[in-house]
Amino acid sequence: xxxxxxxxxxxxxxxxxxxxxxxxxxxxxxxxxxxxxxxxxxxxxxxxxxxxxxxxxxxxxxxxxxxxxxxxxxxxxxxxxxxxxxxxxxxxxxxxxxxxxxxxxxxxxxxxxxxxxxxxxxxxxxxxxxxxxxxxxxxxxxxxxxxxxxxxxxxxxxxxxxxxxxxxxxxxxxxxxxxxxxxxxxxxxxxxxxxxxxxxxxxxxxxxxxxxxxxxxxxxxxxxxxxxxxxxxxxxxxxxxxxxxxxxxxxxxxxxxxxxxxxxxxxxxxxxxxxxxxxxxxxxxxxxxxxxxxxxxxxxxxxxxxxxxxxxxxxxxxxxxxxxxxxxxxxxxxxxxxxxxxxxxxxxxxxxxxxxxxxxxxxxxxxx
Amino acid sequence: xxxxxxxxxxxxxxxxxxxxxxxxxxxxxxxxxxxxxxxxxxxxxxxxxxxxxxxxxxxxxxxxxxxxxxxxxxxxxxxxxxxxxxxxxxxxxxxxxxxxxxxxxxxxxxxxxxxxxxxxxxxxxxxxxxxxxxxxxxxxxxxxxxxxxxxxxxxxxxxxxxxxxxxxxxxxxxxxxxxxxxxxxxxxxxxxxxxxxxxxxxxxxxxxxxxxxxxxxxxxxxxxxxxxxxxxxxxxxxxxxxxxxxxxxxxxxxxxxxxxxxxxxxxxxxxxxxxxxxxxxxxxxxxxxxxxxxxxxxxxxxxxxxxxxxxxxxxxxxxxxxxxxxxxxxxxxxxxxxxxxxxxxxxxxxxxxxxxxxxxxxxxxxxxxxxxxxxxxxxxxxxxxxxxxxxxxxxxxxxxxxxxxxxxxxxxxxxxxxxxxxxxxxxxxxxxxxxxxxxxxxxxxxxxxxxx
Numbered sequence: 001x002x003x004x005x006x007x008x009x010x011x012x013x014x015x016x017x018x019x020x021x022x023x024x025x026x027x028x029x030x031x032x033x034x035x036x037x038x039x040x041x042x043x044x045x046x047x048x049x050x051x052x053x054x055x056x057x058x059x060x061x062x063x064x065x066x067x068x069x070x071x072x073x074x075x076x077x078x079x080x081x082x083x084x085x086x087x088x089x090x091x092x093x094x095x096x097x098x099x100x101x102x103x104x105x106x107x108x109x110x111x112x113x114x115x116x117x118x119x120x121x122x123x124x125x126x127x128x129x130x131x132x133x134x135x136x137x138x139x140x141x142x143x144x145x146x147x148x149x150x151x152x153x154x155x156x157x158x159x160x161x162x163x164x165x166x167x168x169x170x171x172x173x174x175x176x177x178x179x180x181x182x183x184x185x186x187x188x189x190x191x192x193x194x195x196x197x198x199x200x201x202x203x204x205x206x207x208x209x210x211x212x213x214x215x216x217x218x219x220x221x222x223x224x225x226x227x228x229x230x231x232x233x234x235x236x237x238x239x240x241x242x243x244x245x246x247x248x249x250x251x252x253x254x255x256x257x258x259x260x261x262x263x264x265x266x267x268x269x270x271x272x273x274x275x276x277x278x279x280x281x282x283x284x285x286x287x288x289x290x291x292x293x294x295x296x297x298x299x300x301x302x303x304x305x306x307x308x309x310x311x312x313x314x315x316x317x318x319x320x321x322x323x324x325x326x327x328x329x330x331x332x333x334x335x336x337x338x339x340x341x342x343x344x345x346x347x348x349x350x351x352x353x354x355x356x357x358x359x360x361x362x363x364x365x366x367x368x
Numbered sequence: 369x370x371x372x373x374x375x376x377x378x379x380x381x382x383x384x385x386x387x388x389x390x391x392x393x394x395x396x397x398x399x400x401x402x403x404x405x406x407x408x409x410x411x412x413x414x415x416x417x418x419x420x421x422x423x424x425x426x427x428x429x430x431x432x433x434x435x436x437x438x439x440x441x442x443x444x445x446x447x448x449x450x451x452x453x454x455x456x457x458x459x460x461x462x463x464x465x466x467x468x469x470x471x472x473x474x475x476x477x478x479x480x481x482x483x484x485x486x487x488x489x490x491x492x493x494x495x496x497x498x499x500x501x502x503x504x505x506x507x508x509x510x511x512x513x514x515x516x517x518x519x520x521x522x523x524x525x526x527x528x529x530x531x532x533x534x535x536x537x538x539x540x541x542x543x544x545x546x547x548x549x550x551x552x553x554x555x556x557x558x559x560x561x562x563x564x565x566x567x568x569x570x571x572x573x574x575x576x577x578x579x580x581x582x583x584x585x586x587x588x589x590x591x592x593x594x595x596x597x598x599x600x601x602x603x604x605x606x607x608x609x610x611x612x613x614x615x616x617x618x619x620x621x622x623x624x625x626x627x628x629x630x631x632x633x634x635x636x637x638x639x640x641x642x643x644x645x646x647x648x649x650x651x652x653x654x655x656x657x658x659x660x661x662x663x664x665x666x667x668x669x670x671x672x673x674x675x676x677x678x679x680x681x682x683x684x685x686x687x688x689x690x691x692x693x694x695x696x697x698x699x700x701x702x703x704x705x706x707x708x709x710x711x712x713x714x715x716x717x718x719x720x721x722x723x724x725x726x727x728x729x730x731x732x733x734x735x736x737x738x739x740x741x742x743x744x745x746x747x748x749x750x751x752x753x754x755x756x757x758x759x760x761x762x763x764x765x766x767x768x769x770x771x772x773x774x775x776x777x778x779x780x781x782x783x784x785x786x787x788x789x790x791x792x793x794x795x796x797x798x799x800x801x802x803x804x805x806x807x808x809x810x811x812x813x814x815x816x817x818x819x820x
Contacts (some may be wrong), residue, residue: 011439020753025698029557029560029569029570030557032561098601149697153440160393180415205561206559207558207559208560209618210616229737233580233735233737237734238734238735239733239735239737240724240725240727240734240764240768240771240773240776241734241768241771241772241773242732242734242738243730243732281593292557293554293557293784293788294553294554294788295554295788295790298790299790301718302790342722342735345720345722346720346783346791347791348754348793349720350718350719350720350751350783350784350785351718351720351783351785351790351791353718354554354717354718354785355554355785355788356558357554357555357557357558357559357716359618360744360748361743361744361745361748
């Protein structure tokens with residue numbers, strides 16, 4: 001009896017496997033550890049070290065400006081801020097590991113990337129000359145609070161510089177904010193480099209929740225959705241209950257850098273998907289991983305088609321006026337962009353996790 | 369009932385298997401509840417979310433405030449401990465069933481077939497005389513002690529396990545599972561880093577092998593367990609099979625539950641030996657002084673309510689799973705008649721759901737950010753199950769009405785991928801979900817599934 005069953009089994013599995021092999025099936029399995037190594041060494045660590053380096057320039061330029069609070073040095077600070085923020089957009093999607101939440105400290109994105117900044121809080125901290133950079137007032141610190149200080153609100157560079165010249169608190173607060181950002185980024189950078197998170201990341205190469213693939217993937221999706229929901233949707237008044245557009249809610253409102261920063265952020269998303277490095281080299285990444293799994297090639301085709309549509313929509317948004325102005329004016333290109341962003345969500349979110357078998361929650365699934 | 373069947377069911381058999389089962393299940397529940405609390409899931413599952421998905425017909429079940437939710441879990445641990453020890457058994461078993469089932473009924477998101485199974489077994493433990501030997505109750509009151517119990521008190525657990533396995537196997541008999549080896553072709557390669565056996569997972573034909581073995585295993589395993597000549601080998605495969613699936617999938621304590629529960633198939637002699645091995649601990653409590661079976665007749669008395677209830681209980685379990693045949697369409701897609709059938713690990717399904725709320729007065733339509741209201745687990749489950757989508761839509765209507773949106777209508781664009789195929793619309797994206805009530809009838813707003 002047993003023998004007969006085992007015969008039956010072997011026959012059936014042979015039949016089944018010969019049926020299946022006619023289709024374009026994944027032939028060899030994918031080396032997740034190689035993928036993680038590539039992400040860690042060629043993508044993530046370079047992103048953080050470039051950001052840390054750029055922040056040291058920002059601190060230097062703020063020091064110079066504080067010593068000589070003049071318009072020329074302010075413009076310099078503004079330029080370096082834009083460069084640093086662009087670097088931040090390259091590192092913004094790796095909000096796990098050393099950048100994740102720990103105890104009272106929130107994740108790096110929340111600590112240094114909260115927007116919109118609270119003008120009221122920033123103004124009152126300066127007025128009172130007292131602040132705490134470790135409390136829950138995350139909208140009074142980080143990149144966007146610095147942005148508010150150095151770009152001001154409808155003020156000319158000369159006016160802003162004179163505010164700094166007249167107020168020591170303002171100068172001290174600016175420096176403290178920049179140092180705080182730098183310190184937090186340095187801590188994350190150290191976590192990856194010196195404290196061996198890199199090895200932990202590379203070795204944890206399963207697909208369960210808590211695995212590196214799952215952490216990287218989940219933050220990738222979360223970061224993508226943040227562009228659609230918070231960087232674009234919310235200021236456009238896309239949420240139910242909003243009575244109209246709220247253009248002051250865009251990211252990088254004071255510098256008017258919303259569009260270039262959104263482009264940089266989306267570029268990072270695409271780079272992660274492709275496993276693309278800073279220099280434009282495509283190493284083993286999610287796209288290659290998808291190529292080896294059931295249904296993967298079809299998903300790659302849909303994703304790339306949508307990426308093209310998304311980029312076209314992005315490039316159709318005029319660069320001549322700030323996004324915050326377009327939101328309340330002719331917003332047709334932004335509406336089109338929102339639609340394309342929405343269409344992409346399912347490819348990144350559910351289709352990809354399903355095909356790759358990546359766990360997105362810690363809870364137990366159904367047993368067999 | 370035919371006379372021969374009745375006499376077979378009431379035939380006195382040794383009580384030891386029942387006592388073992390009591391200990392095993394009590395211990396499992398203690399372990400799994402402690403684990404649940406320790407992982408912080410009471411907070412994550414029941415306290416943090418603003419919204420809970422309800423079971424149809426159990427909409428009245430609500431979570432309690434924080435301290436009380438922890439209290440419920442504490443009481444459950446205590447009850448299961450008492451069940452395990454056989455102390456104040458009947459009360460403890462009732463509490464165990466009620467508390468466990470209450471927790472499960474709070475939120476449909478966390479529905480698992482194995483929780484359903486545990487709930488059913490807890491219910492069966494209530495009438496079972498599992499505390500009448502090897503228990504603290506017997507130590508307290510030696511007069512309670514029984515050496516023999518009617519066979520049905522053990523058979524109901526074997527039947528229950530049989531239903532779980534058999535149906536789990538039966539549902540595997542479908543085209544995708546057997547011929548396409550789906551979803552195993554998705555799941556198997558994702559586990560190629562497993563120690564010792566990972567290499568096996570890289571083979572091209574491994575998913576087909578697992579699919580067929582899995583189906584044949586589930587359909588036939590109870591028979592091999594029931595037959596004394598194959599039992600030991602069958603049990604060995606139970607251990608291997610569940611350990612393997614336990615390593616591959618995130619399925620919590622389920623493998624342990626099955627490995628423990630299937631011990632009920634072993635003979636009374638085997639279980640008596642098991643208890644003898646541990647006798648230096650249990651004997652002094654329970655075995656001395658030797659008692660005669662004076663109270664045996666107690667359990668033999670035809671129990672007017674219990675026995676017909678048990679017949680109904682099993683009839684329900686055997687028939688209810690077939691309700692899916694009454695619905696049109698693909699049951700994997702519509703999930704009409706999907707739950708409470710022991711369809712375990714059968715499909716890889718995931719969705720992305722975008723909800724749009726429209727203000728009837730201003731005509732403004734806004735898109736909801738689901739994670740404002742749901743945790744990741746809730747969102748994931750909701751995004752592929754029509755009845756949960758409907759519940760969430762109704763919640764959104766209420767929520768935004770309170771926020772000042774006038775007479776909100778809610779529609780949803782839901783894209784679902786099934787077994788790795790390109791995602792397609794699950795429901796009609798134009799239909800106003802607030803106008804639809806959930807019920808037993810077919811949900812006409814679910815789109816038809818097309819194989820691509």
